[in-house]
Amino acid sequence: MRERVPASGTVHWIGAGLSTGSGLVALCDTAERVRLWHRTEKRAAEALHERGLTGRAEPRTYTLESLTAELAPGDVVVSMLPAPEHAGILAACVRGRAHFACSSYVSQAVLEQVPAATEAGLVVLTEAGLDPGIDHLFAHSLVARAREAIGDDTAASYRLTSYCGGVPAVPNDFRYRFSWAPAGVLNALRSPARYIEDGAETVADRPWEATREHVVDGETFEVYPNRDSLPFVEQYGVPPAWKARTFVRGTLRLEGWLRAWDDVFEELKAGDDARIAALAQELAARYPTTEADRDRVVLAVSLEVNQWSGRYLLDLTGDAEESAMARCVSRTLALGVRHILDGSLPPGLNRAAETAARSQEWLTELAREGVEFTLS
Numbered sequence: 329m330r331e332r333v334p335a336s337g338t339v340h341w342i343g344a345g346l347s348t349g350s351g352l353v354a355l356c357d358t359a360e361r362v363r364l365w366h367r368t369e370k371r372a373a374e375a376l377h378e379r380g381l382t383g384r385a386e387p388r389t390y391t392l393e394s395l396t397a398e399l400a401p402g403d404v405v406v407s408m409l410p411a412p413e414h415a416g417i418l419a420a421c422v423r424g425r426a427h428f429a430c431s432s433y434v435s436q437a438v439l440e441q442v443p444a445a446t447e448a449g450l451v452v453l454t455e456a457g458l459d460p461g462i463d464h465l466f467a468h469s470l471v472a473r474a475r476e477a478i479g480d481d482t483a484a485s486y487r488l489t490s491y492c493g494g495v496p497a498v499p500n501d502f503r504y505r506f507s508w509a510p511a512g513v514l515n516a517l518r519s520p521a522r523y524i525e526d527g528a529e530t531v532a533d534r535p536w537e538a539t540r541e542h543v544v545d546g547e548t549f550e551v552y553p554n555r556d557s558l559p560f561v562e563q564y565g566v567p568p569a570w571k572a573r574t575f576v577r578g579t580l581r582l583e584g585w586l587r588a589w590d591d592v593f594e595e596l597k598a599g600d601d602a603r604i605a606a607l608a609q610e611l612a613a614r615y616p617t618t619e620a621d622r623d624r625v626v627l628a629v630s631l632e633v634n635q636w637s638g639r640y641l642l643d644l645t646g647d648a649e650e651s652a653m654a655r656c657v658s659r660t661l662a663l664g665v666r667h668i669l670d671g672s673l674p675p676g677l678n679r680a681a682e683t684a685a686r687s688q689e690w691l692t693e694l695a696r697e698g699v700e701f702t703l704s
Contacts, residue, residue, distance in 0.1 A: 330449040333425050335669045336402030340365060340426075342390055342417070343408030344375035346507055346617070347431070347457070349650040351658025354697070356384045358666050363398070365390035392416055399424035404668050406430070406661065410509065414438050422448055427668050431457025431661050433555070434677070446676035453673065456664040456680040458656040459492035459627065462699070463577070464681035465691050466490070466629035466640035467564045469703075472684030474633045480567040485527075486633040487573045488564075491542060491551045493580030494653045497622040497645045502615050503585040505623050507653040510608035517596055518604075521553035523576040529558065535579075536593055539586045544628050544641065550585050553578040565684065570633065580626055625652040627701075642701040659699055663690060 337360030341352055344366045356362050362385040366372035372387030388394065395405070395417070403426040407417050414430055415437035421428045422444050434454045445452050455461055467490055478484055494507035506513065521535040532538040535552045542551040557577045566572075595607050627642040644652040664680060667673045681687040695701070 330447060330675075332451070332671065332675045333402050333427070333449040335404060335427065335671065336400055337361060337669065338363070338400065338403045339406060339665060339669075340395060340398070340403060341385075341406045341408065342395070344372065345408060346651065347654050347657040348375070348408055349654025349658040350379075351654075351660070351662030352385075353379055353381060354659065354662045355665060356381055358662075359404075359669060362386070363388050365395060392420060396420045396424060399426045401425040403427070404429060404665055406665060410512065411435055412437075415441065418445065418452065421445070421450065425450065427451040427453075429453040429456065429661060429665050429668065431455070431461060431657050433460055434679075439677075442677045449675045451668050451673045451675055451678060453664045453668060453678045453680075456661050458625065458653065458660065461660045461680045462642065462656060462694070462701075463490050463492055463627055463629055464560075464564075464679060465687040465694075466627070466642075466701075467560070467631070468681040468684045468687035469691060470629065470631040470638045470640065471564045471566055472687075473638055474631055474636050475565070475567060477636045478570075478633050481569050482634075484570045484634045485573050486566070486570050486575075486631065488566075488575050488629075488631045489542075490577045490627075490629045491549075491580040492578075492627040493549070493551075493625070495580070495582050495624050495626065497624040499582055499584075500615070501588065503582040503588040504615070505621065506612060506615065506617055507623055507651065510612045511605060514592070514596065514604050514608050514611075516554060517593075518599070519555065521555060521557075521578070523553045523557040523578075524561075524572045525574055525576065527571070527573050534593075534597070536586065536589070536596075539581075541583070542580065542628075544626065544643075548583045549626070550581045550583055551578050552581075563679075580628070619648075622646045623651045623653055625656055627656075639704050640701055641704070642699070644700065656699060659697055660690075660694060663693055663697070 339359040342365040364372045365388045369387045369389045407430045411432040496505035521532045539552040623646045630639040646652040
């Protein structure tokens with residue numbers, strides 16, 4: 329592996345959608361130069377104006393070719409685009425010897441490029457947002473605390489649940505507020521979920537059919553599993569001597585969501601790609617995000633090991649300046665970018681949480697920057 333390519337101090341932030349918030353502002357205070365890439369230079373300039381960043385960052389029209397032409401060794405590229413776009417951007421980073429960061433899960437297409445990036449001395453930072461991101465930080469911290477209390481070699485049974493959701497601060501009839509692309513929300517529901525329940529591996533082909541009630545501080549929510557939880561048993565450092573009764577990472581929704589979405593689920597069961605794409609547009613038009621409404625983010629991560637228990641809870645409401653979702657995602661990602669800039673992240677694949685020690689450092693920094701949460 330080559331030595332790490334020194335950071336140049338220039339950050340290219342691609343996309344100014346719903347999850348781009350005060351993290352971009354923070355980077356303008358840290359990086360030597362920030363360029364905001366958007367659909368057009370005019371829209372990029374408008375996004376900078378809305379965030380009070382006119383003159384502090386350079387607006388650009390995004391195309392992969394235009395970005396590639398401006399990359400210099402050591403630059404940091406931050407992708408806020410949909411996950412399928414990341415592999416092409418990372419390939420351009422490898423060619424230009426630039427570091428890469430995003431808040432999304434690691435895709436196979438990205439993973440295949442990690443060896444080349446590592447050999448080139450480049451940082452590839454992923455899963456550095458809210459979910460995935462802060463949820464990983466919470467889980468790593470809880471597992472480390474339980475290991476200290478219980479011991480790695482002690483036979484134990486445990487229950488770990490991690491539920492996260494963006495919901496309307498004031499409940500509506502739909503029991504939901506889109507905080508990311510509606511098509512992405514619908515397609516995520518079409519993906520089977522794998523998790524551990526009652527000590528056995530379980531698969532839900534239709535995740536919403538595994539929805540159940542989940543009470544947080546006396547408030548009842550509805551939760552369901554998503555994606556594949558099982559790889560995170562090892563990633564979170566759970567000792568082999570501990571046996572899972574429950575291990576599930578999932579999505580949190582307001583009470584009544586399952587009933588309110590009944591017509592949507594009927595469409596999802598039919599599985600017609602064209603119809604679901606059209607449905608996403610219909611729902612976006614029917615339930616638009618306006619400047620007047622506010623979102624709420626709830627992330628509850630709990631661990632019980634024998635008689636020991638611990639829980640992290642993040643419960644934030646958006647304000648007139650930015651949504652709670654944008655605050656959580658962009659500030660966590662910006663924190664990761666700052667660690668690329670200061671040289672503290674090694675070349676190769678990095679997630680927000682790789683170790684318990686780093687998780688605690690990041691949680692301390694996030695709390696200092698206004699991402700509030702509690703540990704009990």
